[in-house]
């Protein structure tokens with residue numbers, strides 16, 4: 001694809017990152033299932049190691065399939081370059097370590113995925129990097145949290161599992177005024193619905209395990225950003241050994257071809273389910289930024305083209321009612337993860353965010369009765385009927 005700027009997102013989702021195989025003409029790229037690559041001679045090998053010539057050395061560093069995937073996601077996000085990692089948390093670590101080292105400080109919104117919170121509060125701490133968890137929708141809080149050794153601001157939007165929406169443009173303006181990079185976890189929205197770089201973010205990460213794959217068969221992560229920044233991120237990925245295999249990269253290349261269609265259907269189904277739940281007598285609070293009544297609707301409308309496939313709600317009757325729902329769904333599967341074709345349901349307080357203390361749960365606005373549904377692409381009537389029949393049991 002010569003000039004991606006000539007094409008719409010839907011066309012890029014299908015075509016970007018891959019070309020017919022130059023050797024055989026195969027439309028679908030071969031899987032380069034190899035750990036190492038043979039040099040033409042000693043000088044060629046030396047030139048590759050010195051970076052004087054483009055080419056492949058060893059699949060922990062680069063592989064044609066990871067390159068295609070990085071290029072495809074970079075194109076979809078409007079970035080110069082990308083790097084592929086073995087998981088979303090691997091991508092998170094590589095992105096953070098591209099800017100921060102021992103003795104530094106970072107700022108993160110307090111409402112983020114539980115695994116990211118553990119990485120920041122436990123692992124980064126052990127590495128000598130301190131994190132301040134704040135509410136990034138409050139500009140005074142950001143300003144007050146910035147220290148001389150602050151190296152970046154982190155936000156996840158919409159956030160897992162409460163669907164808090166961060167105003168990317170507003171936070172990026174504060175970050176820019178202080179010369180700090182803003183990294184956005186765009187896992188929930190994907191570039192089909194939201195492009196943080198166009199709103200002023202510096203770098204974007206994905207748990208590619210989720211909507212990028214779309215089929216629940218891969219664990220992976222991707223980071224995209226400027227060529228210079230990604231050069232550092234790529235070094236971290238290689239040094240830490242957080243590379244993704246060629247087959248998983250190939251599966252993700254396939255998944256991305258249908259991203260726009262899946263995200264449209266996820267969003268339509270989620271909005272219908274949210275509307276059904278909003279009026280339901282057994283529901284206390286419904287959280288979906290696509291609902292006009294949602295506190296984040298206006299910000300979400302500004303920066304997203306649709307509102308994604310995740311719906312969270314607090315059921316009346318707290319944790320016991322939540323358990324009744326988990327144990328009696330028929331179509332929805334009781335499982336963590338999200339973004340699959342299949343509808344998945346889970347209970348953050350006892351599952352994805354179970355390491356949180358009661359204070360941390362409160363800070364992240366996660367109640368004990370909160371239920372999260374990753375709305376799949378099945379018939380929305382069947383999804384609603386399933387939730388309706390469990391709510392009748394409460």
Ligand SMILES: Cc1ncc(COP(=O)(O)O)c(C=O)c1O
Nearest residue numbers: 087088089113160187207209220
């Ligand atoms: C928003 C978000 N970011 C990052 C991650 C971590 O991704 P992975 O499980 O691929 O490491 C997750 C996982 O659920 C997530 O929901």
